[in-house]
Amino acid sequence: MIRIKYTAVIEVFKTYLKTKSQLSESEVDTIIAAGHIKKVRKRQYLLQEGDVWKYNCFVLKGCLRTYSVDEKGNEHIIHFALENWWAGDRASYESGGTSLYNIDALEDSEVFLIAKPVFEKLCKEIPALNDFVNALLHRSFIAVQNRIHTNISSSAEEKYKRFVEQYPQMLTRIPQGMIASYLGITKETLSRIRNQTSKDR
Amino acid sequence: MIRIKYTAVIEVFKTYLKTKSQLSESEVDTIIAAGHIKKVRKRQYLLQEGDVWKYNCFVLKGCLRTYSVDEKGNEHIIHFALENWWAGDRASYESGGTSLYNIDALEDSEVFLIAKPVFEKLCKEIPALNDFVNALLHRSFIAVQNRIHTNISSSAEEKYKRFVEQYPQMLTRIPQGMIASYLGITKETLSRIRNQTSKDR
DNA sequence: CGATTCTTTGAAAACAGTCAATCTGTGTGG
DNA sequence: CCACACAGATTGACTGTTTTCAAAGAATCG
Numbered sequence: 001m002i003r004i005k006y007t008a009v010i011e012v013f014k015t016y017l018k019t020k021s022q023l024s025e026s027e028v029d030t031i032i033a034a035g036h037i038k039k040v041r042k043r044q045y046l047l048q049e050g051d052v053w054k055y056n057c058f059v060l061k062g063c064l065r066t067y068s069v070d071e072k073g074n075e076h077i078i079h080f081a082l083e084n085w086w087a088g089d090r091a092s093y094e095s096g097g098t099s100l101y102n103i104d105a106l107e108d109s110e111v112f113l114i115a116k117p118v119f120e121k122l123c124k125e126i127p128a129l130n131d132f133v134n135a136l137l138h139r140s141f142i143a144v145q146n147r148i149h150t151n152i153s154s155s156a157e158e159k160y161k162r163f164v165e166q167y168p169q170m171l172t173r174i175p176q177g178m179i180a181s182y183l184g185i186t187k188e189t190l191s192r193i194r195n196q197t198s199k200d201r
Numbered sequence: 202m203i204r205i206k207y208t209a210v211i212e213v214f215k216t217y218l219k220t221k222s223q224l225s226e227s228e229v230d231t232i233i234a235a236g237h238i239k240k241v242r243k244r245q246y247l248l249q250e251g252d253v254w255k256y257n258c259f260v261l262k263g264c265l266r267t268y269s270v271d272e273k274g275n276e277h278i279i280h281f282a283l284e285n286w287w288a289g290d291r292a293s294y295e296s297g298g299t300s301l302y303n304i305d306a307l308e309d310s311e312v313f314l315i316a317k318p319v320f321e322k323l324c325k326e327i328p329a330l331n332d333f334v335n336a337l338l339h340r341s342f343i344a345v346q347n348r349i350h351t352n353i354s355s356s357a358e359e360k361y362k363r364f365v366e367q368y369p370q371m372l373t374r375i376p377q378g379m380i381a382s383y384l385g386i387t388k389e390t391l392s393r394i395r396n397q398t399s400k401d402r
Numbered sequence: 403c404g405a406t407t408c409t410t411t412g413a414a415a416a417c418a419g420t421c422a423a424t425c426t427g428t429g430t431g432g
Numbered sequence: 433c434c435a436c437a438c439a440g441a442t443t444g445a446c447t448g449t450t451t452t453c454a455a456a457g458a459a460t461c462g
Contacts, residue, residue: 068350068354070354074354076350076353076354077353078346078349078350078353090339090342090343090346091343091346091347094339094340094343134335134338137335137338137339137342138291138295138338139295140342141291141338141341141342141345142291142292142295144342144345144346144349145279145291145292145345146292147349148279148345148348148349148352149269149277149279151349151352151353151385152277152278152279152352152382152383152384152385153269153271153275153277153385155449155450156449156450175407175408175409176408176409177407177408177409181353182353183353184352184353184354185450185451186450186451186452187408187409187410188409188410188411188450188451188452188453189449189450189451190409191409191410191411192410192411192450194409195410195411356417356418357417357418376439376440376441377440377441378439378440378441386418386419387418387419387420388440388441388442389418389419389420389421389441389442389443390417390418390419391441392441392442392443393418393442393443395441396442396443
């Protein structure tokens with residue numbers, strides 16, 4: 001059996017839209033024609049603090065992180081985005097103001113970008129897209145709220161355990177220190193937790 | 202000059218919709234006709250863990266909290282809703298599954314409820330309502346994300362300070378112990394922080 | 403290999419939680 | 433009106449968790 005070994009990376013987005021939304025084939029094509037692929041090398045910024053975020057960004061390949069840097073130089077990661085995830089700064093996008101966050105790539109990545117005005121136009125023209133974006137936003141909200149709940153009710157160890165359950169794919173691709181940052185604990189604490197739990201067995 | 206001393210409590214919702222949305226007078230009336238007012242006494246539940254949440258709930262008067270109770274019996278408050286705020290459990294609402302949360306009143310309150318199927322129908326019929334709900338959801342998402350950011354990047358004291366800045370109205374109406382719970386710290390710690398900061402002056 | 407990045411470890415200090423007792427204010431019923 | 437109960441806030445002593453700082457140990461990559 002002959003298999004096509006190389007799948008154009010944009011297919012990731014096509015497949016995503018086809019399986020997750022009610023969009024027709026031609027609507028999917030319209031959406032894809034409205035944006036463009038951007039390659040982001042490891043350590044390269046997609047957004048820097050002070051910039052304005054004007055895109056919808058879907059990760060086709062690789063891994064991005066969204067984070068802030070405080071006065072002491074500590075990074076605080078609020079979001080990871082692997083393939084099939086969205087990234088961006090919604091606050092800046094909505095308000096048009098400058099961003100407090102940085103987004104950069106943890107691996108060589110490829111993302112699909114659609115500029116805000118273009119995307120808004122599409123949402124108006126394609127009801128199924130509008131519905132999809134809404135449903136997505138609902139799910140995102142619920143996810144962030146769950147994260148709040150875990151955050152205010154759990155110890156460092158519990159937070160890590162839940163992270164492992166919820167995002168096992170991330171464990172292998174994201175450096176431990178960054179997971180610690182995402183959880184709001186130090187890398188040293190996370191290291192000790194992991195060591196601890198492996199001894200317990 | 203003669204003034205009407207008593208404003209029907211539903212006016213709170215009318216005013217809210219008129220000032221915050223693009224809805225026409227008649228659309229506002231349609232929406233109001235689609236729901237009903239419910240009085241909730243202090244300590245009374247509006248939702249209990251295990252129930253399914255099927256409403257959109259706008260607070261006309263009083264104050265509600267959404268919280269979970271863990272194995273040890275500790276309460277973890279994820280949301281407060283004063284007048285002009287929405288309350289509810291979006292996860293249960295969207296999925297139709299049972300809720301992990303309780304909602305109860307901290308004061309004698311009045312809320313405006315619109316059942317899910319009715320509300321969904323309204324959203325389809327009234328584009329301005331749909332747009333408004335979306336914009337609201339966007340803002341909510343951004344707010345929760347900011348809360349995450351504060352949570353993972355701040356000490357107990359900083360969290361409290363930000364809470365005070367952001368929600369000064371709540372300080373006078375919500376017991377301190379509950380604010381502590383919302384922040385993910387103990388009531389004793391919050392008490393000491395407050396004492397500490399007042400000495401510092 | 404050398405350089406860089408990431409992780410681990412140790413010891414001390416800071417921070418926050420626990421438990422129990424006390425204090426304060428409020429509202430209720432006798 | 434007082435006494436009492438109750439909810440909420442405070443305080444102290446103690447414990448436990450997490451951070452900090454510094455150093456050393458893996459792992460990765462060109």
